[in-house]
Amino acid sequence: MHHLRTHTRSMLILAAALIVGGLLSGMPAAAQGSAQTADSDAAAADQGRRVFLTIYNGDLALVRDVRVLSVAQGRSLLSFTDIPSRIDATSVSLKSLTEEGSIRILEQNYEYDMVSGDQLLRKYLGQRIEVCTQDGTAYVGYLISAPGSGESLILAEEPWGGSIVAIQRSEIRVIRYPQIPAGLVMKPTLVWSLENISAQTEHEMEVSYLTGGLSWSADYILTLDDDDQFADLTGWVTITNTSGVEFEDAELKLVAGDVNRVRDEVFYYELARSDKALALGTAPAFEERSLFEYHLYKLGFPTTVKNNQTKQIQLLSASDIPVEKQYVFGSIPGSTRWYGQSDKAKVVLRFKNSEENNMGMPLPAGRVRVNKADVDGSLEFVGEDSIEHTPKDEELTLYVGDAFDVVGEKVNVSTTRVGSNARREKYSIELRNHKTEAIDVHVVETMTSGSFEILEKSHDYKKIDAYTIEFVVRVPADGSATVTYEVMYTW
Structure with missing residues (x-):
């Protein structure tokens, strides 16, 4: 064609029509097939295919893909499609399960230069294409620019120069290419150059790899x-x-x-x-x-x-x-999570992951939603918490929420310096129960230092760890109870 601009609408033979912006229009089967590895001597079919999938925590999986293939003696090429786009190409391994050591891998390639509008433009830089605009005008010329989105597409009458035309991307309806260029693939593809040194030509081949997604x-x-x-x-x-x-x-x-x-x-x-x-x-x-x-x-x-x-x-x-429900004022023993400070008691559920409790299996980390039936029999959501990976025979602790009717108030009564290396502190904790039944409240206190001594106390306590003590206090129905203690820190 001697003119850049023409009003004819004739189609190029075997042309693939690609609408810029992502719409694929009228691509013939021959063009689609050329996007795969055309020179492969052996193709990976689905005959006898088996897939083994191991998924790990944290966006990772190990895939083992087994296929029965015809592999010629001597050197040949083998391609695998249906490969994840997030494959770790350095983790790929291929072997024959039919006869160990019979297939030698000479070279391994991961082809992921995918067909796209921008890729086709880049591949056809300096070559002849046809561009049709929204008003039906057809331009045929040599592409001398490979623009990004939003930029103009520039065609020249001849590869060495001549008149040129700039076409806005927004005006383009169809771009026609003679064929899909070599090197582009429709799907991510693994390609091996291999050598079959055995007399066996039918092999059960296994490819394994790691992938994200x-x-x-x-x-x-x-x-x-x-x-x-x-x-x-x-x-x-x-x-x-x-x-x-x-x-x-x-x-x-x-x-x-x-x-x-x-x-x-x-x-x-x-x-x-x-x-x-x-x-x-x-x-x-x-x-x-x-x-x-x-x-x-x-x-x-x-x-x-x-x-x-x-x-x-x-x-x-x-x-x-069997489940134990506890009201906890303070931090939650056995939990490494921080739930914030509140004047309300926390509602905690505890149970042991043991066979005696009809469990006794390792539990993967996850979220636990807690439901309870209402008086009309309908299940209602009452709270949720998360658990870590929990071995059998370990205790699970779930913080469900705050108790509406159980509140507490902690007061620092006094702080006294004792010499140059000690300090005494007195605390009073009032617990108020607005329920119609008596309850036990677990008062959990975290010391500011591991070097401490409880001098006085109103209730017996249990030492949970080097920094934590726990009082279990009975609070009467619609009543209150007060815990007091004095602690001395030394350094």
Whole structure:
């Protein structure tokens, strides 16, 4: 064409029409196929495909993808598509399960130069393209600029110069290219140059890699009985997949624990042992076992984890768990979290993760929602807290909320300096109970130094740790009680 501007609408043979801004229009099958690795001698098919998916806490997963492939003797190329966009390319490993050592890996490449409007423009810099504007005008010329979004696209009549035209991106309806340029792929692709040194040409090949975009968490529902003395616990696993690919009929494992990672890599061992069913009273969905210094939960059936999907699977179910409800004024013993100061008593639930309490399995960290039935039988939400990874036979402590009818007031009665290396302090703590029944209140006091001595006290106390003491005080119905003590610090 000798003129940059034309009003003809003829299509180029085998042209792919790409509307700038992201709309793909009329791309023929031949053009789509060329976006993959065209020179591969062996293609990864789905025949006999098996997927093993191990998801860790903290946006990390180990994928093992097994496929039956035809691999020619000697040297050839092999490509795998359906690869997550957040794959750690340095973690990729490929091997033959059919005959160990029969496949030598000569070179490994991760191709992720994806087809996009901007990428096509960059690849066609200096080459001939056709641009159609909103009013139907067609321009054919050599692209001499690869603009960013919002900039003009500049075409020249000849590659060495001649007349030029600048077209605003907002005016462009369609850009037509002769073909998809080499080097661009439709999906992230792993490509190997390999050598088959065996007589076997059909191999079961396994590729394994680490990837981001997959995570899991645990959520629990604790339902209290009428007297707050027993509870039922159900646990759910929530899996989120934003990796960019679907994992169909995957054998799923979940690892609970703080796995050390160095620059987005992971140190792990597959040393599984001590299988144990998790769910109690129901058919177990997961089996729990040890994995190095962590805990692994294996799903008992294959599951499909779709891209951009959140999936929930029941982890456990336990009934009639003995629960102790406490009113705590001060800090909460056994908890490392800070809940703030309040003049109201905190409501705390405690129970032991033991077989005697119908539990006794390692619990992954997660959020615990607490429900209780109203007088009409409907369940109501009464509070929530989070738990850390909890081994069996350890106690769980849940801060549910503040008691409406139980308040306290702490007063520093006096502070006296004793010589140059001691100080005496007196405190009075008044507890008021506006309930219609008597209750016990746990008054927990944190000392400012580990070097202290209680000189006087109104109630017996228990030393929790080097800095903490606890008084258990009976407060009558619609009444009050006062705790006093004097402490001396030395240094």
